[in-house]
Amino acid sequence: MADDRGTPRRRQSDIARAAGVSQATVSMVLNGRTGRGAAIRPETRERVLAAAAELGYAGNPAARSLAGGRNRLLGVFTFESVFPAESADFYHPFLVGVERAAEAEGYDLILFTSAAGPDGRRRIYRDNFNRLRMADGCVLLGYERDRSELDRLAGEDFPFVVIGRRDVPGRDVAYVAADYTTPTAEAVGRLAALGHRAIAYLGSGLDAEHVLDREEGYRQALAAHGLDPDPRLYVSPARSLRVDDLHGLRALGATAFLTEDDSILRRLLELTSSVGLHAPDDFSLVTLVDPSPLRPDADVSGLRVPRLEMGAAAVRMLGAMLSDSPEMGAAGADGADGRRLVLPCDLAAGTTTGPPPSPRPGSPPSPRPSRQ
Amino acid sequence: MADDRGTPRRRQSDIARAAGVSQATVSMVLNGRTGRGAAIRPETRERVLAAAAELGYAGNPAARSLAGGRNRLLGVFTFESVFPAESADFYHPFLVGVERAAEAEGYDLILFTSAAGPDGRRRIYRDNFNRLRMADGCVLLGYERDRSELDRLAGEDFPFVVIGRRDVPGRDVAYVAADYTTPTAEAVGRLAALGHRAIAYLGSGLDAEHVLDREEGYRQALAAHGLDPDPRLYVSPARSLRVDDLHGLRALGATAFLTEDDSILRRLLELTSSVGLHAPDDFSLVTLVDPSPLRPDADVSGLRVPRLEMGAAAVRMLGAMLSDSPEMGAAGADGADGRRLVLPCDLAAGTTTGPPPSPRPGSPPSPRPSRQ
DNA sequence: CAGGAACGCTGATGCGCATAAGCGGAGGAT
DNA sequence: ATCCTCCGCTTATGCGCATCAGCGTTCCTG
Numbered sequence: 001m002a003d004d005r006g007t008p009r010r011r012q013s014d015i016a017r018a019a020g021v022s023q024a025t026v027s028m029v030l031n032g033r034t035g036r037g038a039a040i041r042p043e044t045r046e047r048v049l050a051a052a053a054e055l056g057y058a059g060n061p062a063a064r065s066l067a068g069g070r071n072r073l074l075g076v077f078t079f080e081s082v083f084p085a086e087s088a089d090f091y092h093p094f095l096v097g098v099e100r101a102a103e104a105e106g107y108d109l110i111l112f113t114s115a116a117g118p119d120g121r122r123r124i125y126r127d128n129f130n131r132l133r134m135a136d137g138c139v140l141l142g143y144e145r146d147r148s149e150l151d152r153l154a155g156e157d158f159p160f161v162v163i164g165r166r167d168v169p170g171r172d173v174a175y176v177a178a179d180y181t182t183p184t185a186e187a188v189g190r191l192a193a194l195g196h197r198a199i200a201y202l203g204s205g206l207d208a209e210h211v212l213d214r215e216e217g218y219r220q221a222l223a224a225h226g227l228d229p230d231p232r233l234y235v236s237p238a239r240s241l242r243v244d245d246l247h248g249l250r251a252l253g254a255t256a257f258l259t260e261d262d263s264i265l266r267r268l269l270e271l272t273s274s275v276g277l278h279a280p281d282d283f284s285l286v287t288l289v290d291p292s293p294l295r296p297d298a299d300v301s302g303l304r305v306p307r308l309e310m311g312a313a314a315v316r317m318l319g320a321m322l323s324d325s326p327e328m329g330a331a332g333a334d335g336a337d338g339r340r341l342v343l344p345c346d347l348a349a350g351t352t353t354g355p356p357p358s359p360r361p362g363s364p365p366s367p368r369p370s371r372q
Numbered sequence: 373m374a375d376d377r378g379t380p381r382r383r384q385s386d387i388a389r390a391a392g393v394s395q396a397t398v399s400m401v402l403n404g405r406t407g408r409g410a411a412i413r414p415e416t417r418e419r420v421l422a423a424a425a426e427l428g429y430a431g432n433p434a435a436r437s438l439a440g441g442r443n444r445l446l447g448v449f450t451f452e453s454v455f456p457a458e459s460a461d462f463y464h465p466f467l468v469g470v471e472r473a474a475e476a477e478g479y480d481l482i483l484f485t486s487a488a489g490p491d492g493r494r495r496i497y498r499d500n501f502n503r504l505r506m507a508d509g510c511v512l513l514g515y516e517r518d519r520s521e522l523d524r525l526a527g528e529d530f531p532f533v534v535i536g537r538r539d540v541p542g543r544d545v546a547y548v549a550a551d552y553t554t555p556t557a558e559a560v561g562r563l564a565a566l567g568h569r570a571i572a573y574l575g576s577g578l579d580a581e582h583v584l585d586r587e588e589g590y591r592q593a594l595a596a597h598g599l600d601p602d603p604r605l606y607v608s609p610a611r612s613l614r615v616d617d618l619h620g621l622r623a624l625g626a627t628a629f630l631t632e633d634d635s636i637l638r639r640l641l642e643l644t645s646s647v648g649l650h651a652p653d654d655f656s657l658v659t660l661v662d663p664s665p666l667r668p669d670a671d672v673s674g675l676r677v678p679r680l681e682m683g684a685a686a687v688r689m690l691g692a693m694l695s696d697s698p699e700m701g702a703a704g705a706d707g708a709d710g711r712r713l714v715l716p717c718d719l720a721a722g723t724t725t726g727p728p729p730s731p732r733p734g735s736p737p738s739p740r741p742s743r744q
Numbered sequence: 745c746a747g748g749a750a751c752g753c754t755g756a757t758g759c760g761c762a763t764a765a766g767c768g769g770a771g772g773a774t
Numbered sequence: 775a776t777c778c779t780c781c782g783c784t785t786a787t788g789c790g791c792a793t794c795a796g797c798g799t800t801c802c803t804g
Binding site: 009056058059060061062063065066071072073092099102103106107108109110111112113114130131132133134156158 | 381428430434502503
């Protein structure tokens with residue numbers, strides 16, 4: 001009578017023996033399933049349940065999923081750390097959405113944390129193995145440096161949904177994206193309506209789809225409102241914008257700025273406040289991605305990306321792909337029925353936009369390049 | 373030659389066929405294991421790996437764990453939402469630690485999100501199935517309402533580590549905790565040294581271990597410094613403290629306050645500022661759990677719980693339990709060797725403590741209840 | 745009163761994998 | 775030449791469960 005350590009787990013066969021039935025019967029009772037026609041006698045049922053309760057039975061999910069085919073595990077792959085110290089604010093809302101939807105749909109989540117490459121970035125394929133396949137399907141999140149892994153994955157027969165638009169030529173990648181084009185265009189429209197004639201675009205310089213969408217909105221709206229698409233107003237990458245550049249833009253008549261990401265926004269605010277300019281009086285500002293909530297000082301006008309909803313929608317889409325047709329997952333048929341979703345993006349009014357400052361004497365608003 | 377959809381998941385037997393070897397050989401190669409004596413010929417090995425890569429093989433975690441092997445999957449179970457909207461700041465650092473350690477040790481993480489009960493809280497056992505067993509072991513995080521699930525889990529033979537001290541009678545639960553007692557006592561000591569004679573304790577009213585630890589530190593330090601342990605200074609639960617209560621405590625001579633959690637801290641700050649009192653001039657304040665970083669206005673004195681380290685340590689402990697002895701996991705032998713870890717907690721100086729205000733005329737610092 | 749159809753259960757099977765046991769051959773020791 | 779030992783692989787087995795095809799009974803129908 002040593003200690004009970006190693007108290008063996010109870011199996012269905014233990015219950016079966018205790019209740020005087022077969023293991024198959026135990027399985028049926030516990031699952032409420034019916035073999036073919038109908039049922040288990042209530043009396044037997046009770047005996048089995050009693051035995052299970054008494055022996056403290058707890059099913060083995062691994063065996064369950066082995067026998068059943070699927071494991072109700074959804075993968076979450078991020079190209080960067082899932083819980084990064086800094087960009088916490090960026091990923092967090094997506095993950096909240098993913099988690100909620102997973103919870104609602106009865107899935108557990110598997111986070112691929114083991115796959116870090118030497119550069120700290122994660123890789124889908126490690127030693128040529130696709131660990132993602134451990135899950136029934138996978139949600140991909142974040143921005144990859146290298147598109148080839150995604151291409152390769154798209155060529156496999158594995159169901160996945162990317163958060164963010166991805167166009168892989170010849171493949172039919174499922175994604176949940178946000179519509180950046182419309183609200184970017186709308187932002188330009190509003191600024192134009194306020195009287196701005198020269199709107200500078202401070203871009204990230206990346207060529208990802210979501211970046212192209214914003215540019216597209218900018219250019220379309222410029223044309224639609226009859227504004228001059230002066231290429232000098234389009235600065236990209238603008239990450240290391242300097243005071244000189246700022247002055248240059250203002251000399252071109254720029255009275256409004258669009259910033260493509262948070263670090264550029266930050267940069268611009270630093271610069272402007274260092275020279276004593278403030279929105280909305282001295283210039284207008286619209287940011288094209290959610291500003292970090294860490295800066296409570298300003299309610300910046302700009303896009304509000306429905307991140308939580310995107311995460312949730314991605315999970316729901318994946319769930320649908322998994323249940324609809326068990327095999328439609330990867331290289332689906334023609335048409336991307338429910339496999340592409342573009343969510344609208346709000347344009348928050350904020351407090352950083354207003355009419356352009358009235359032209360100071362001697363400083364004509366019309367573009368007149370001072371030098372260069 | 374229709375589309376390739378429907379290509380089933382590859383199994384080891386597929387690889388075996390492609391490489392012209394047996395399934396067992398594939399298993400050995402992929403696991404780097406050696407049958408009995410030594411090895412697989414490098415040539416064979418290469419062929420197998422090539423076939424696996426080409427066919428896009430990825431192991432089935434369920435089958436792996438069923439077969440008695442391991443998954444390299446660690447579970448993360450939280451009794452509440454892992455990514456809660458509000459308490460994000462609370463859980464996040466733990467998860468960062470968990471993620472980093474998992475990454476370092478080459479584990480992937482399973483987040484048990486599917487186990488939500490009707491009340492929104494998660495349950496380990498659902499329909500009597502312990503899904504945690506999908507993983508090799510599990511880290512538990514958060515505070516359970518109901519201790520019975522933990523008791524039951526402790527009775528099973530499944531390796532897990534709890535973040536936060538847990539005493540389950542008769543069981544030997546592995547945990548990584550923080551030492552709240554010492555810094556709480558130290559906080560009282562510092563306040564006493566500054567001249568405070570009456571230190572109020574605003575508690576949460578819970579009876580979890582981590583709460584008891586703080587109380588313990590408070591009481592010990594009161595005794596050690598010869599302060600009167602007036603029970604009226606010990607308010608718990610204090611979550612709905614009111615202005616009256618605040619005045620009552622001050623009438624008792626209280627010049628310093630200890631707050632047990634963030635919501636109580638918040639409450640106290642509301643109250644005091646509503647009556648025009650401010651730390652450290654009018655009173656001193658030490659909080660016994662990290663204040664939410666959302667409040668940049670004050671650098672509150674108080675405990676700093678090493679959450680990130682706790683998360684990482686829990687994963688490392690679990691890793692050790694899994695590799696040391698495959699069976700020491702659950703109800704270990706006697707002695708909790710490396711299975712209990714208590715990390716020290718810093719006491720940050722902050723700016724909310726100082727000497728007690730000099731007694732105003734007519735308002736003696738000695739306790740003299742004015743009324744009631 | 746024969747034929748059939750549920751009913752209530754059992755036995756067999758296989759999910760994909762790890763692993764123990766087996767086995768032919770090559771090489772060394774005696 | 776004989777025996778033994780390792781090597782490099784194969785075959786067989788079972789993890790715990792869900793599920794399917796029976797199979798003896800009972801009850802109903804014509």
